[in-house]
Amino acid sequence: MQKEIRLENITKRFPGVLADDHVNMIISAGTVHAVVGENGAGKSTLMNILSGLYQPDDGRILVDGEQVRFENPRQAMRRGIGMVHQEFMLVRNLTVLDNIILGFEPSRAGMISRSVARRVLKDLMNAYKLDVPLDETVERLPVSMQQRVEIVKALYRGADVLILDEPTSVLTPQESRVLFAAIRELVSRGKTVIFISHKLGEVLEVADRISVMRDGRVVGELPASDATERTLARLMVGRDVLMNFTPPGKPQGDPVLEVKEMTVKDARGLEVVKQVSFTVHAGEVLGIAGVAGNGQSELVKAIVGLVPTCSGSIHISRRDVTKASVKHRRQAGMRYIPQDRAWVGTCRQSALWKNLLMGYEHYRKFSRFGLLRLDVVRRFASDLVARFGIKTASLYVPAGTLSGGNLQKAIVARELALGPRLLIAEDPTRGIDIGATEFVRRQVLQVAEGGGAVLLVSQDLQEVMALSNRILVMHKGQIVGERMPAETTEEELGLLMAGRATRGTHDGR
Amino acid sequence: MGDRSVGNPRTAKMRNAVLTEAAKYVVALLLGMTIGGVLISFKGEDPVFAYKVLLEGALGGRAAIAQTLRWATPAILAGLATTIGFRAGVFNLGVEGQLYMGAFVAALVGYSVALPGRAHMIAALGAGALAGAAYSLLPAVLWMRYGINEVVNTLMLNYVAYLLTEYVVRVFIMSSSGSVVPLQIVTPEIAESARLPLLFPPYQANVGLFIGVLLAILVYFFFQRTVWGYELDIVGRNPAFAAYGGVSVRRLGMLAFIASGLVGGLAGAVEILGVHHKFAAQFSINLGFDGVLIALLAKNDPLGIIPVGLFWGILRNGAYSMERMTSVSRIVIQVVQALFVLFLTVDAGVIRQMLRRRRALRGKPVQKGATTTHGSLV
Amino acid sequence: MEVLFDPATLASGIKLSVPILFAALGGMFTHQANVFNIALESLMLTSAFFSVVGSCYFSSPWAGLMLGIVASLVAALVFAVLTVDFGADVIVVGIAMNLGAWGATSILLELMFGVRGFLLDPRIVSFPSVEIPVVKSVPYLGQVVSGQNVLVYLAAATAVAVHFVSYHSKMGLRIRALGQNPAAVETAGLSPRRYRYLAILLCGLLCGAAGTFLPLGGLSMFSENMSAGKGYIALAAVLFGNGVPGLVIAASLVFGYAEALAVKMQGFGLPNQLVLMSPYVLTMLFLFIGTRRRVAAG
Structure with missing residues (x-):
């Protein structure tokens, strides 16, 4: 059941953008093939073409030497190609079982045979050592488990070639390690894995072969054993990488944002931010790291004034704004770059x-x-x-x-x-190209250099480390550690993000 | 729409777009009229003759035009009421009910209060408008405060308004021994001083028309030039962005909802003070719902409401004269109006795309966009 | 107080809930597919008229039901084409269809039967009432459940069937998935468009039955705009139930019961208008309770 995939001259245009420009790639059976590149390099488009979601404007796909054309994902699945999207394609209110069988339900006369499905899935989970709770609703599962559901789903649909699109972006380094083990297990049983990423370290760790993409083209393909982070980075960016920003020194200006023992509840009444306290000073960039869904977004929304706080207080420039409206907080000098730029940050129409x-x-x-x-x-x-x-x-x-x-x-x-006093930036460079990323990062730093205070919340650990003077780590709604970027490593932060305390304790300030 | 205030440059491309748009309206209307014509011919009448009668009845002579303006007045006001809500993302389908409350209260003030001269008229108009606003308060609060779907509530309140006004008039004004036939359940006539001046006596067209037109211009100006108008527009298109920017979405949404009810109530008051001079139970059906169709035809542009409202007046008045002169029921025109709107929602661009796709399926590979999602309002 | 549990009140409550129940079950499918459907009203009215036509011309209520369902399906198809394929606003299309159906059925009434306003015709054959053999003789229960119109039993059977379709059929699962995450359906290689269409057509089918009950559930007459907001009330039941069949059924029964109670109250001298008003007020109240409960539960 091993499959070799060949992509020849794949080209795809979107209005105003040439997403993929004559891309060639050979993915050998039974290997882990990584595709790396900056955001916007055309990786995801290429994989959406391979999985049948998009159709190429030009070029062809060969599976085991035979030319194929996929009008829709179903046809790709029939040829054994399955994809785990970056945004999970799961229905939150349905059970894991229903999610997995959706579209491929074993049935008699239109009625679903869930017992048959359960049997098939039990075998599958045993074979690949991937256990998922079949009767739980998806919304109750942690993100890493949801990802595993997606993988089981792809296998259930008969995937021999598994495309994982930025799978580690939602995981801690430790969870990533578990995923890599699972990938190894899959490959040892004859599956092929295509691994999309822009994190070079993990690519080197997991891949057999690496294709590097830039501006819609493949600019290099090499075995992982011949690659180093440095060579890959140069290929990816097209020049030597100078992304090492120097965060402003060690300022101790006046406190601009003071959060004291703040607790926030979500719509269901669960405490998603628990007793959080910290201060951001003028001229300082304070980074908050954490795995998505550990309360960062609620923390930000509460500081901005979009959701109410349950207890605790928020001061901006020594003014109590705990109960103030967004408008009043903005008048106090707060500005906000939201994570969701298409829906929250702009009005597209x-x-x-x-x-x-x-x-x-x-x-x-x-x-x-x-x-x-x-x-x-x-x-x-x-x-x-x-x-x-x-x-x-x-x-x-x-x-x-x-x-x-x-x-x-x-x-x-x-x-x-108009010169913000306090800037809250939430994943400010997610999904934008390298040029814009540099621009945005520089602007963020300039705010601090100009005497403003910056609260940077990002899922990109490298970004947090590159821009912040100080880093707080959030886990399950609490701040579980404070580190100086110069005195810590991604490893250590990752452990904190996973909720495992290392040395020292957090002093809360 | 909405963005031309800062001097949008006109280009040939835009002129083309305007022409295409106009063609869409003409084609949709013609299609609606054709189906209407088929219904008319089933009745054994000549459709061409029937439509001629309609046009003559609406535009042939002073009396006809005056009567058309009379019908255009509530159309403009109801359309405006709906548009104010829609622009702010408020689906107030209760203009009908607000109109009834406005009409009833205006009649009440009109016959039971004595005030000198114009003050009486203005008081009655104001009371009617306020009644409409008050009646929209309940669904507005339920929606803004508790997040309860405003569409169902406003629809329910329409029925409540029909029955509540009928009940109050019958039991408290006529004494319950009165008639049970709705149209005979009436209030006393309003005082002369409360009546709206007629434009061309003795015809029913009245200054309510100016109120409607003036209000439309005012609302247009509001959306184009004022801070609140700017904010409301954003609230209607993307409430999350508005909240992010510091706009108080709930408060502005409430404001738009109540303003919508206010204009709905005013429409009812104008009907009573200008035309009927007394409130009769179930005196007018569907003026409020017409507002939804008018708002769509005007693309929620307050200025567009004026011509569409006039057109509505032509159809409504013409339909009455068609009913008098031929054996055709005027309700044919309600069907034509509905079809006009339905055909207008048909997007020629999408049809072309579908044809292309069908052709493509036989030949070359097909292009498809990203995942499609369909908007919903729940 | 006796009147509350009077078997006659309960029996008439069950009967009055039938059109709301059918329409609400239909609306539930569109709700699950995330289509806000206020066109229920026009689907019901269209079906009501054509089931009278069928019943008259073929002297059989079953022919009426068939024709009513076909007419409602055609109307549902129009709604589907405009909203799914042309992306037209569901509310505008809904209102236009409701006004259009009102006008069109009135005109057709005149064209086909030569009357305006309402039609009382001996040729209109309603569905019969039937006694259930054993249940009939059970005290109290027999009075409530037995001797109902055939359509009442059909509605009960349909409610059970809808539950099964929704939770145990491929189509049901796919429609529910579609409403919550269209992308999940699309990446499973299914066509969201197709399941949106299916949901709307299922709604058409059930609204067809709902419409048929209005003239053929015992009244044997048709009147202009006969649905009179029942479609909107059904929509409220749908929103209350939020896609859960059991809750939708419960809400429909409560609406029917309240209407029956109000009619009974009329006998105690309650003014006509207040009686007629009660289902609408109750609907708002119910929607309030339903939404509050949901917010509280998360």
Whole structure:
């Protein structure tokens, strides 16, 4: 059941973007083949083509030497190709069993035979040493378990070639290690794994062969044994990497953001942030690291004012804003770059200038007696477009027409426009290209250099380490450790993220 | 829509888009009228003649035009009421009920209160508008405060409004021995001083038309130029972004909901003070629902409401004259209106795409976009 | 107080809940597929009219049911094409269809039967009532359950069937998955469009039965705009149940019972308008309770 995959001259265009440009790749059977590249290099598009979700504009796919064309994922599955997407394709309210069999239900006369499915799955789980709780609803499972469900799902659907798209982005380094073991197990039983990532260390650890992509093209292919992080990084970025930002020294300015013993409950009344305290000073970048879903996003929402706090207090520049509205917090100098730029950070159907004005419409500069001063607004917007190099057809096109990187630039431009005192940045570079990433990171650092305080919450451990003066680690709603980036390692942070205490204790400040 | 305030440059491309848009309206209307025509011919009448009668009845002469303007007035107000809500993401389908409450309270003030001159009229108008606003308060609070679906609640409140006004008039105003036939359940006539001045006496067209047009322009200006209008627009399109930016989504949503009810109540008040001069139970069915269709035809543009409302007046008035002059029931026009809207929602671009896909299936590989999701309102 | 548990009240409550139940079960499928469907009203009305046509022309209520279902399916298809394929706003399409169905059935009433407003015709044959052999003689229970209209029993059977389809059939599972995560359905190689269509057509089928009950559930007459908001009430039952068949059924029964109770109260001198108003007010109350409960439960 081993399968060799050949991709020949695969090309895919999206409006305004050439996502894949004559890509060639050979994936040998029974190996782990890594595809690495920066965000936007075309990895995910290529894999979506291989898994039948997209159709290529040009080029062909060969499975064991035979040309195939996949109109939809089902046809790809029939040829044994299955994909685990970065965003899990699970239905949260359904049981694990129902999720796995969805679309391939064993049935008699249209009625599902769950007992048959259970038997098949038990065998499958035993064979690959991948246990999942079949009767639990998916929403009750931790992320790493959901990922395992996705893998079992792909195997159940008959995958011989398993595509894992950025599988470690939601895992701690330790959980990643468990995943790698599972991958090894799969390969030893004849499966082929395609491993998509931009984290070079883990790629070297798990892969047999590595293809490097940049700007929609394959710029290098080599056995893992011949590769080093350095060579891979150079191929990926196209030049020597100078991503080593130097965070501002060790400032101890006035406290700008003070969070004291804050507790936040979610809609179900569960405490998702527990008794969290910390302070961010002027001129400082405070990083918060943690595996997604450990309370960071609720913490941020509570600080911003989008969800209420249950107990504790929040001060911005010594003003108590615990009960204040978003508007008042913004007036106190808070700005926020949200994780979800498409839905929270912008209004895609509204004109760009309206997007750039958001949050400032009440400023005397922009309105008098409730009337907008449209000429001033227009000057302000076109000034931001020029200053931040936002590529757009005009100020009047809907924001949704901008590319991901430009949209993020627009958000950053707006939030930094009038010199923030406190910037909260949540995964500010997720999913944007390398150029925009450098730009955004530099802007974030400039806020701190200019005397502002920055709270950086990111799932990208390297980003947190590169930009922060201090790092707090969150686990299960609590701060479980504080480290200086120079005195810690990714390893140690990973252990903390997994909830395993190492040395020292957290002092809460 | 909505973004031309900062001097949008007009290009040939845009002119083309405008023409295509206009063609869509014409084709949709023609298709609706054709099906209406088939129904008319089943009745044994000549559809061309029937439509001619409709047009003459609506536009042939002073009397006809005056009556068309009379019908355009509630259409504009109801359309505006709906649009205010839709623009802010509030699906107020209770304009009908708010209109009834406005009509009833305006009649109450009109006959039971004595005030000098114009003050009486203005008080009655204001009371009607406030009644509409008050009636929208319940679904607004239930939605904004408790997150309870406003569509079902406003629909339910329409029925409650029909029956509640009927009940109050019959039991408390006429004394319960009164008639049981709805249209005979009426309040006394309102005082002369509360009536809206007529535009061309003796015809029913009244200054309510100016109120409607003026309000439409005002609402347009509100959305284009004011801070609140800007914020409301964002709330309607993406509440999460608005909340992120510091807009108080609940408060503004409430405001839009109540403003929508206010205009709905005003529509009812104008009907009573301008035309009927007394409140009759179940006096007008569907003016409120027409508002939904009008809002769609005007693409939620307050200025667009004016021509669409006038067009609605033509259809409504013409339908009455068609009913008088031929054996065709005026309800044919309700079908034509509904079909007009339904055909307009058919997107020619999508049809072309589908044809292309079908053709492609036989030949070259097909392109497909990313995952499609379908919006929902629950 | 006796009137609350009077077997006659309960029996009539069950009967009055039938059209709401059918429509709500249909609406449940569209709700599960994440389609907000206020067109239930027009599907019911369309079916009500055409089942009268079928019953008249073929002198059989079953022919009426068939024709009613076919008409409702056609209307559902229109809704599906416009909202699924053309991406039209579900509320605008729903309102336009409701107004259009009202107009069209009124005109067709005039064209086919030559009357306006309502139709009382000896040719309209309703479904019969049937006694259940053993249950009939059980005191109290027999009075409530036995001797109901055939459609009442059909509704009960349908409710059970809907539960099975929803939880134990491939189609049911796929529709539920679709509503919560269309991407999961698409990556399973299934067509979201197809299951959206199926949900809407299932809704059409059940609303067809709902519409048939209005004229053929014993009344043997048709009147203009006969559905009178029952479709909206059914929608409230759907929202209350939030896609869970058991809760949707319970809500429908409560609405029917309340209506029956109100009618009974009329006998005690309660004004007509207040009686007629009660189902609408109750619907709002129920929706309030239902949503609160859900928020509390998370």
